[in-house]
Amino acid sequence: MQFSRPLFLSFLAVSFALLQSLAWGQNLTEKLQQLQAAELEKYRAILNQPIDPGALTQEKVRLHRMKDQAAVMINDMAAKEANLREWIKIDPVGGRWMLRAHWWYTGQIEQSIELGEQLVAETTNPYMAVLARANLAKDFIDSSQLEKAEPLVLQMEKLIKSDMANFRNSGVGQYWLNAAEMLYFKTRAALLVRKGKWAEAEQLGRLSQERARLHHERMTTFIRSPEEQEVQKRMVIYAFADQVALLSAMGKWIDAQWALRDAFEYSRKAGYNETHMYLVYMLTSRILNGLGSFEEALGYAQKAEILQTGIADNRGQSSRWMHARIQHLSALMGMGKWTQANEVLNETRTLTAQTSLNAERVLDPSLVAWVWLQSGAAAQATPFLQQRLAETEKRMGRQHMAPALQAGMLGAALAAQGKRDEALPYFEWAHQVFTAPESLTADDGEDALQRRMKRFVLERYLRLGVAQAHQDPAQAEKMFRIADSLNASSVQSALNDAASRATIRQPKLAELVRKEQDARQEAAGLLAYLSGQNTASETKATPMVVAQMQTRLRQLERERKTIKETLQREFPEYFQLLQPKAPGLPEIAAQLKPDEVFLQVVNLEESSFVWAVDSSGQVRFHASDMNAHQLQALVHAVRKTLDVAGMGRDAPRFDQARASAIYQALLGPIEASLAGKKHLIVATSGPLAQMPLAVLPTRASGSPGWLIEQHAISHVPAASGWLAIQKLARRPTAPEPLLAWGDPVFDLASANRAGGAGAQATRAVVNAASRKTRGALESLVDAPTYSQIPPLPETRDEVLSLAKIMRANPEQDLFLGLRATRQSVLEANQRNVLAQKRVLVFATHGLLAGDLPNLNQPALAMAATASDKESPLLTLEDVLGLNINADWVVLSACNTAGADGRAEEALSGLARGFFYAGGRSLLVTHWSVESESAMLLTTKTFDAYNRDAQLRRAEAVRLAMLEVMKVPQFQHPAFWAPYALVGEGGR
Known part of the structure; x- marks a missing residue:
């Protein structure tokens, strides 16, 4: 059993459904504490109770089953195995099946395989023959003997198609056929995972889940024994859990999260109790760690750990306990709680020192070393x-x-x-x-x-x-x-x-x-x-x-x-x-014009570093004492005084002092390299990527001396990406002016109502954390949730104004309202229309991975459609398949460059997607914009760009910002600074 790789660890806010599951299990510790004394005595008494040699075989089997369950409850694996060996003496068939399962569970794969091969050879009942092969195949897969697992999977398929063909003729037969198919799909999926056929495995996992649902729905009709029902319940939950684990292993953390929500909701409705919930809690902690939501992951890992500790304190003796402990430790590390992480690591080393789970052998060496x-x-x-x-x-x-x-x-x-x-x-x-x-x-x-x-x-x-x-x-x-x-x-x-x-x-x-x-x-x-x-x-x-x-x-x-x-x-x-290759300084310098300078800023745990490179190859380097945590605090404080356009007169004053502190710490020491340069190209990530550099004041008080007053600014995700964009600049300019999508309809019902939504003073943004998702997770987008996305009626006027400035044809070049669909974008691409346009406008919301069910990548929210099978989301995957030749891609109202790391990653991902598709630059927003000032800024940008054939794109944005800030009611940077140019800022 593998532990060395830290088991899938985290990034994102926990979904509504997972929060519900936390509340459902919140009294677990208290319940176990109450049970501890009385229940421990009770289960020990069951284990110690002798079985009357003269009792009927059926009664003896019942008592052995009770002892087996008691051993599980107090996590006494030695007592469990001793009981199983006695069980075999009176019930060789049933006892050996249970012993094989025990050996598999405790990682004794060799013994499990040997006994499994015997059971495969002896078992004649068709369903049990399928089950025996599923168990043995899983052992071979776990031990990487795939060549031995493959024929067993083929035998399972043959048994289902031939020996079980007539099972469809009766209710109980159909029930067991369904169970056999669940096992087959699940086992074949596991084999395909090990062969690297992950997409096929994912589809088979879904089929296994479907059979699992049917299996549980019919269980009470055909299974009367409570003990057997428990066995079947565990098989069902394993089918769900395997799919979640597969998606996690593929790195599809968002998909795994929604699959887990599906598993949890089904478990709860099916009446599964806490003893079944180890897998749910374990997988939840695993996924939340994988997504980066470490605090939430910690709670679930601790619950899983408690369940595996048992009523008796058997910590350090169970592989499942070790899995949970790894998630516990990983969550603490992700939270930066190093003192606690070191304490947990030391305790784990002590508890496992004399066992096969020795922490220094079982844990990932990099993880252990990082704590130290x-x-x-x-x-x-x-x-x-x-x-x-x-x-x-x-x-x-x-x-x-x-x-x-x-x-x-x-x-x-x-x-x-x-x-x-x-x-x-x-x-x-x-x-x-x-x-x-x-x-x-x-x-x-x-x-x-x-x-x-x-x-x-x-x-x-x-x-x-x-x-x-x-x-x-x-x-x-x-x-x-x-x-x-x-x-x-x-x-x-x-x-x-x-x-x-x-x-x-x-x-x-x-x-x-x-x-x-x-x-x-x-x-x-x-x-x-x-x-x-x-x-x-x-x-x-x-x-x-x-x-x-x-x-x-x-x-x-x-x-x-x-x-x-x-x-x-x-x-x-x-x-x-x-696989972008990081460029050298001479490569950067060779692409710069004499009035340009390239800045790279990287924020570290203990400091920040800044490089300034000009066209002559001269490099200025500065090491700042401002670390990433300090910078994040400053950016957060400044952002609180920027994302305020909807507050009107209640908006706070811009935090000039803190914004200037950022400038003085990072750019002030290299001012000499910026002097006389008209265009700054800035590569950064982390906190500094969460706000446009245009808003930095060069003075802490009095007249701000905005950086944008002195320099046009282009943002790039990284130097390697900027060099790639330079090649696009040499392509011939597209012949036609503009193609635009705006005011998409997200709620088809409201579109049919008279009046519709009125124009809004401030463009609302999508807030995933405030929404409750509902509906089937198998659908591409949860329709009721999608309909709740705030409308953007004011973008219609903006798009019409841009069309007028660019001399576009409104009838042919604008897709508004119900016409602003994903399909219209893909069809324009198929007809090669996109490649003919210099400007592409998407006046709609940008969504992040996890904002909607099954959304595992950044996307643009296009108009809803009546078809449940047609996604309204233009995803990053779609963008990479486009063929464009655009000087500008305007993501108006997207808020794609928002206030946290997730949004910054989404911006970088979408930007590089559009660059690969053929775009040279993106115009994006960093916060929710006020409609009048936003329209003024975009129209003035393109008006300036059209009037001067030599004007840089970055300079057009700069001139527009200067014009907007002259308007008395728009002097606050919340109005003139929300837009940033990302990509090639030249002409």
Whole structure:
């Protein structure tokens, strides 16, 4: 059983349904405490009660079953196994089935397989024969003996189609046929996961869930025994749980969250009790950790831990308890509670020191080392990491995430002890695997904690090298590349996922991408198993299997390397999208004009670094004492005085002092590099990406001296992305002016009512946290929820004004109201109309992953349709499939660049999607805008741009801002500064 990889860890607000489940289980600790004394005595009495040798066999079996349940309740696995061995003496068939299940549960795979093979050979009842093969196949899959699992799955299919064919003729027969199909779909899905066929496995998982629902609905009709009902209930919940676990392993955290909500609601309606809820609580903590919602994850992990501790305190003796403890520890680490994390880690080490669950062998070495490093125990971490890294490298090689992360942690440990020269090779190893195009990472399921660990390693590398950056140009350039990878990494996994699903127009590219994806997913399964070969007993149990897997992994590495080389050579734009290469300073300088300067700002745990590069190649570097936490606090305070356009006279004064503090800490020391430059190109992420730099005042009091008064500003997600956009600037300009979508109808019912919604003074934004989702999760979008998205009637006037300025044809070039659908965008793309337009406008809301059921990527909310099967969402995946040649893509009213990290990632993801599709720049909003000032700003931007054929896009935005701020009622930056230009700000 694998523990070494930290089990899927988090990022996002918990959904309404999961909050309900927390309330449902909130008294779990109290209930167990009440049960503890009396129940422990009760279950011990059952276990100790002798069975009368003269009793009937049926009565003996009943008593053995009671003892088995008592052992489970107090988590006494030794007593459970002893009881099972006695059970077998009087009931060889039933007892052996139970013993095999016990061995599987406790990780005794060899014994489970041996007994499972006997049961397969002996069992003649068709349903039980399917069940026996499902159990044995699962053992083989868990131990990576896939070649032995495959024929068993084929036998299951044959049994269902032939031996069980006549089961459809009766109610009870149909019931057991349905159960057999549930097992078949579930087992085949597990096999396909290990083969890297994740999409097929996901579909089979859904079929298993459907059969599980039917199985439970008919259970009370055909199953009378309460004990057997308990067995069947667990089978049903496992079918749901397996699908959730699959989606989590694929890195589809949002999909997994909604699938879990489905499982929870079904469990509650079905009357499942707390003893069934370990899996629900465990998976909830796993997913919330995976999404980054660490505080919520902690509560669920603790509940799962309590359930697995049992009424007797058997901590450290159960693999399930260890799973829950890992989630508990991961949540504390994600929350930055290092003292508590260290205490939990030390307790876990003590509890498991003399068991097969020894924490130092079972836990991910990088996770253990990170706790020690954050607790000041670098000397303790160093020998531990040296030993574990040697083992991991031997199993996997160097070009994978697990050894690279361990190497990075070892570099951090050595650096913390002042051993710079020893640390550098390990940092360089980690950085190369994290960022190099030729690296062969298999990180489809990368979670929030893993991303934080990677960032920790890169930050420590940056800190180590930055001391020499002032004097050594080569070192400054190397550190610049590391900083760029930090800025670029936050959205890369989501972008890769969308790109892999996007419609690819070139057949050869599509085939290469499919092959690479299959190989990557199969490698991910192999790596997960190899990561789990930590204990001596496991390694001893499957040495031949491990050797075979290592051989297959090397073969997959060669295949992937060949595919990547072909992609890089024949499809460089696509390759750059998926694996952007951090540019050097000379490459940046070569793309700059004499009146431009490129700024890169990276915010770290303990400081911030700023680079300024001009066209001559001159580089100015500044290390600021302002760390990411301090900067986040300042940005948050300033944002509270910006997102206020709807407050009218009650709006607070702009926080000039705090905004100026940001400027003085980060840009003030490099003012000399900015002097005389008309255009600033700024790459940043994190807190500083949550507000436009235009709003920074150069003075703390008096006349602000806005930065935008002196410089036009373009924002880019990263330097690597900006270089890619430069190539687009050389394409011929599109011949036609504009194509726009605005005022989409989200509520079809209201569209049919007279009057409709009136114009709003301030554009409302979508607030996912305030909505309650309802309806079937299988639908693409929950219709009642979608209808609650705030309308945007005022965008109609804005789009009409833009059409007039751009001399567009309103009849042909505008899609308003009911016509502003996703399908109209896709049809325009199919007719190659999008590629003919210089300006594309989407005057609608931007949505984030998780805002709606099954929404696992950023999207634009288009008009609703009457068809339940037609999604109204233009997703990032759709955007990557577009063919455009636009100077501007205007995301008016999107609020895509909102006030938290999620929105910043959504902006970066959508921006890079539109850039890949052929867009040169995006005009986006950072907060909810007031309609009149917003329309004035956009129309003046395009009016200025149209009047001067030499005017930069960034300069057009700057001039419009200066005009709007002259209007007395719009002098507050809430009115003139919400828009930011992202991408290529030139002409």
